[in-house]
Amino acid sequence: MAVTGNAPRRRWRWFALAVVLLLAAVVGLLISQQPPGPPAAPAPTPQVPTPARPAPPVTAGFVGSDSCAGCHSEQHSAWRQSQHHHAMAHAGPDTVLGDFEDARFDYAGVTTLFTRRGERYFVTTDGPDGELEEFEVLYTFGLDPMQQYLVDLGQGRLQALSIVWDTRPAEQGGQRWFHLYPDDEIGHGDPLHWTGAAQNWNFMCADCHVTDYRKGFDADKGSFSPAWSELGVGCEACHGPGSQHLAWAEGEHGLADRGLTVLLDERRGMHWLHELERVTARRSEPLLSDREQQVCAQCHSLRSAVAEGYHAGLPLLDFYRPELLSDPLYFADGQQREEVFITGNFAQSRMHAAGVTCSDCHEPHSQALRAKGNALCGSCHLPSNFDRPEHHQHPAGSSGAQCVNCHMPERTYMVIDPRRDHGISIPRPDLGQALGIPDACSSCHSDRSADWAAQQVADWFPQGRWRQPSHASVIAAADQGQPAAQQDLVKLLAQPELAAIVRGSAAQRLNPALGPDQLRALVQGLADKDPLVRLGSLRAFEDAAPELRARFLAPLLEDPLRSIRSMAASQLADVTLPAEQQPAFQRALEEYEAELALHADRASHLGQLGLLRLRQGRVGEAEQAWDRAIRAEPRASGNYLNLADLYRLQGREKAAERLLRDALELMPGDGMLHHALGLSLIRQQQRDAALEHLRRAWELQPENPRTGYVLAVALEPSAPQQALEILRSGMDLHPQDRDLLWAGASFAIRHGQLELATEFVDALLRRDPGDREARQLHEQLGQAVR
Incomplete structure (x- = not known):
C-alpha cells in the first residue's frame, strides 16, 4: 500500500477493546447492571466448507522481468511505460523527477533543502529528533501525479519523505514541492512525521512496490534486512515466479500450465455478447474463477498481511486478511472514504457480479484504459440507449455527460491524487439526503442541495433503480446503534444475491448475544461458501462470551484459508477446547503467532500479542508485549490503555496512574487517556482530581458517548444539575446510546425534573419502541406529570 497522506489519526482495532475493559470497571462502580436478556435459542453447529487445500506450488524461482522480453516484447515494452514499472527505482538522473538544484521548501518552521552532488541526491530536513540533518535519497517512489523519495534511517529502516514532488505539468499546478499534510504542522514528535511508523516503507509500502518482498525484521536487534527479487511491480508480481515457464519455453513441454503458477486466461476465448433484446452485453462464457481479481487484489485492496510468500496462483486469503466495509474506511453505502485501493468497491458492483474483470477495462501491461471516455463504457452498454441526453440529462460532450462522473465519482487522496470509486x-x-453520504450529483453541483438533486433524479427517473432499498440504510442504522437494525442485518446476511463483501460487512455488525435470530444467522455465516462472509461472521464473535466462541468457532480452526483459521485461534485462546480439537487449535494458533511475529516491528501487532497473552493467562508476557509496543511507538495510546488496565486488574493502581500520566505528557490532547486516568483516580478515591480528567475527556471527545456518560455519573451525587446538562447534550449527540439516555431519565426522576425525564424516556422509545422498561417508565411518568 502507498503511504497515505491525508488519512485521519486512526486507532488500532485493539484500542476499542481497551476502552471496553476500562469502562467495565467504572460501570460496575457507578451504576447497577441491567438484567440479562432471555437465553439464546439453540443454534446449529456450523459446517465449514472444506474444499481441498491447494496442492503445493510448483517449485519455481524469480528470474526478473527482462527474462520475459525476448518472447513477450510487446507486453514488456508496454510495461516499461507503466506505473507498475516505476513503482520504485534506484535514485539517479534517469529516475529522479524532483528539483534538487538547491531547492528549498518551508513547512512547520523548518526549511528543507534539496541538493544534488553528481548523480547522488540529498535532502536536509528535520530528523527524528527535530534537528536538521542531511539524508541521501536512495530510491524514487512512484511516478504520476507525484513522486516520493526514500531515505534510510539506519538498521534497514526506509522512510518516505512527506515533502513530495508534484510531477504534473506546471499549467496543472505541478512541478513543485508540496507537503502531504499541508493544513497541519507535523513536527518530529508527531506519529505522522516522516520519520514515524506511518511513513515506514518496510511495513506500509514495500509489499506493493517491489516484487517478491521479504521484510527480514530481527525483533532482538530491532533491525530490518529487506530483500526482494525486483524493484517495482514486475512481470512475476502478477504472473508468478517464472523459472519454470522459461524451462517450458526452452523445451520442457511436459510442465503443466506452460510452467506458470497460474494462467490468467479468464478472457481467453470469450467476448462480450450483444443481443438485440438487451441494452447491455453479457459474457459469452460465464466467469468461473477469480484468479485475475485475486492477483490484482494483492495490492489493489486494503488488507493486512498474515504471511509472506504470496504469488499468483496461491489463495489470496492465505496471505492477506482484507478489510470489510466499515467506518471510517467506507461510507455506509460502500463508497470509498479513505484509501481503500479499489477492490473493496469493485467487489460490490454489478459489473463484478456480471463477470467483468480488471483487464476488461484496463490493458494489464500498460495499465491504460482500453478505450477513451464513454467509448469504454459503450463497449458493453449500448450507446444509443445510454450515451444520450435522455439518459444522462446533460448536454452531449459536457462533463456531466461522461459516464464516469456520475457512476465513478472521484475522491482525492494525498492532496493531488484523484481516484475513482x-x-x-x-x-x-436520496441517500445523501437521508444519511449524509456524498453523491455524484451534489458533489458536482456544489451550489445545490442534496434535496434538490434527489428531486431531479426522481423527476427524470420516476421508476428508476434509486427506488430500490439500499443496504446503506441498514448499515448506517447499525453503526448508529439502532436496535431494529439487528433484524435488518439478519435479512441482509440471508440475501445471496448481495455482494459477498456486503453480506460479510453486515455479519460483522451483528451481536450474537442479542437474540436467537442473530446467533442463527451468524452460525450460518460461519459456514458460508464465501470467505468474506465467514470472515465477517467470525469478527462478530470477537467480544462474545467464551462459551459462545467455544461452541461455534472451533470448526473454523480447519478453515481452508489461513487468515480465517488464525483469527479463529486468536478468539479461542481463552477457552478450553475438547482434546480432539486441540491439534487443529495448536496449528492455527501457531499461524496466528507467526503473523504477529512477522510484524513485531509494529506497535499494533505487539499490542495484539499482549491481548493474546492476556487471554492465555500469561500475564507477565502480556505486560512485556505492551511495554515493547510502547517503546516501539511511544505515541500509540491504545497500548498505554491496555497496560494500565492490566495494572488495574493486578491491583497496581498507582502504577496505572503513573503510566497514564506519562502518556499524557506525550499526548495531552488524547481524550481516552484523560478518561482512563479519571477512572483510575476514582478507584483511588481522589474524586476532585478524577473529575478534572473526566471533564477534559468529555471536552476532547464528545463523539464518544461514554465520556459524557461516565462524567455525568461521577458528577451526579454532588452536582446533579451539571450531570443532567451533560446528559442532555449527550442525548443530542448520541440519541441511540441507551446507557446515556437511561442515566438521564433516572437522574431526572431522582431530582424531581419529570418533564426532562420524559424527554429522555421519549428518546429511549424512539430508539427502541419495544423497550419494555422504557415503556413502563413512560407510563409512570405520564401518571406523575398528570
Whole structure:
C-alpha cells in the first residue's frame, strides 16, 4: 500500500477493546447492571466448507522481468511505460523527477533543502529528533501525479519523505514541492512525521512496490534486512515466479500450465455478447474463477498481511486478511472514504457480479484504459440507449455527460491524487439526503442541495433503480446503534444475491448475544461458501462470551484459508477446547503467532500479542508485549490503555496512574487517556482530581458517548444539575446510546425534573419502541406529570 497522506489519526482495532475493559470497571462502580436478556435459542453447529487445500506450488524461482522480453516484447515494452514499472527505482538522473538544484521548501518552521552532488541526491530536513540533518535519497517512489523519495534511517529502516514532488505539468499546478499534510504542522514528535511508523516503507509500502518482498525484521536487534527479487511491480508480481515457464519455453513441454503458477486466461476465448433484446452485453462464457481479481487484489485492496510468500496462483486469503466495509474506511453505502485501493468497491458492483474483470477495462501491461471516455463504457452498454441526453440529462460532450462522473465519482487522496470509486453505482442523492453520504450529483453541483438533486433524479427517473432499498440504510442504522437494525442485518446476511463483501460487512455488525435470530444467522455465516462472509461472521464473535466462541468457532480452526483459521485461534485462546480439537487449535494458533511475529516491528501487532497473552493467562508476557509496543511507538495510546488496565486488574493502581500520566505528557490532547486516568483516580478515591480528567475527556471527545456518560455519573451525587446538562447534550449527540439516555431519565426522576425525564424516556422509545422498561417508565411518568 502507498503511504497515505491525508488519512485521519486512526486507532488500532485493539484500542476499542481497551476502552471496553476500562469502562467495565467504572460501570460496575457507578451504576447497577441491567438484567440479562432471555437465553439464546439453540443454534446449529456450523459446517465449514472444506474444499481441498491447494496442492503445493510448483517449485519455481524469480528470474526478473527482462527474462520475459525476448518472447513477450510487446507486453514488456508496454510495461516499461507503466506505473507498475516505476513503482520504485534506484535514485539517479534517469529516475529522479524532483528539483534538487538547491531547492528549498518551508513547512512547520523548518526549511528543507534539496541538493544534488553528481548523480547522488540529498535532502536536509528535520530528523527524528527535530534537528536538521542531511539524508541521501536512495530510491524514487512512484511516478504520476507525484513522486516520493526514500531515505534510510539506519538498521534497514526506509522512510518516505512527506515533502513530495508534484510531477504534473506546471499549467496543472505541478512541478513543485508540496507537503502531504499541508493544513497541519507535523513536527518530529508527531506519529505522522516522516520519520514515524506511518511513513515506514518496510511495513506500509514495500509489499506493493517491489516484487517478491521479504521484510527480514530481527525483533532482538530491532533491525530490518529487506530483500526482494525486483524493484517495482514486475512481470512475476502478477504472473508468478517464472523459472519454470522459461524451462517450458526452452523445451520442457511436459510442465503443466506452460510452467506458470497460474494462467490468467479468464478472457481467453470469450467476448462480450450483444443481443438485440438487451441494452447491455453479457459474457459469452460465464466467469468461473477469480484468479485475475485475486492477483490484482494483492495490492489493489486494503488488507493486512498474515504471511509472506504470496504469488499468483496461491489463495489470496492465505496471505492477506482484507478489510470489510466499515467506518471510517467506507461510507455506509460502500463508497470509498479513505484509501481503500479499489477492490473493496469493485467487489460490490454489478459489473463484478456480471463477470467483468480488471483487464476488461484496463490493458494489464500498460495499465491504460482500453478505450477513451464513454467509448469504454459503450463497449458493453449500448450507446444509443445510454450515451444520450435522455439518459444522462446533460448536454452531449459536457462533463456531466461522461459516464464516469456520475457512476465513478472521484475522491482525492494525498492532496493531488484523484481516484475513482469502482463501485460503479447509480447516483443516490436520496441517500445523501437521508444519511449524509456524498453523491455524484451534489458533489458536482456544489451550489445545490442534496434535496434538490434527489428531486431531479426522481423527476427524470420516476421508476428508476434509486427506488430500490439500499443496504446503506441498514448499515448506517447499525453503526448508529439502532436496535431494529439487528433484524435488518439478519435479512441482509440471508440475501445471496448481495455482494459477498456486503453480506460479510453486515455479519460483522451483528451481536450474537442479542437474540436467537442473530446467533442463527451468524452460525450460518460461519459456514458460508464465501470467505468474506465467514470472515465477517467470525469478527462478530470477537467480544462474545467464551462459551459462545467455544461452541461455534472451533470448526473454523480447519478453515481452508489461513487468515480465517488464525483469527479463529486468536478468539479461542481463552477457552478450553475438547482434546480432539486441540491439534487443529495448536496449528492455527501457531499461524496466528507467526503473523504477529512477522510484524513485531509494529506497535499494533505487539499490542495484539499482549491481548493474546492476556487471554492465555500469561500475564507477565502480556505486560512485556505492551511495554515493547510502547517503546516501539511511544505515541500509540491504545497500548498505554491496555497496560494500565492490566495494572488495574493486578491491583497496581498507582502504577496505572503513573503510566497514564506519562502518556499524557506525550499526548495531552488524547481524550481516552484523560478518561482512563479519571477512572483510575476514582478507584483511588481522589474524586476532585478524577473529575478534572473526566471533564477534559468529555471536552476532547464528545463523539464518544461514554465520556459524557461516565462524567455525568461521577458528577451526579454532588452536582446533579451539571450531570443532567451533560446528559442532555449527550442525548443530542448520541440519541441511540441507551446507557446515556437511561442515566438521564433516572437522574431526572431522582431530582424531581419529570418533564426532562420524559424527554429522555421519549428518546429511549424512539430508539427502541419495544423497550419494555422504557415503556413502563413512560407510563409512570405520564401518571406523575398528570
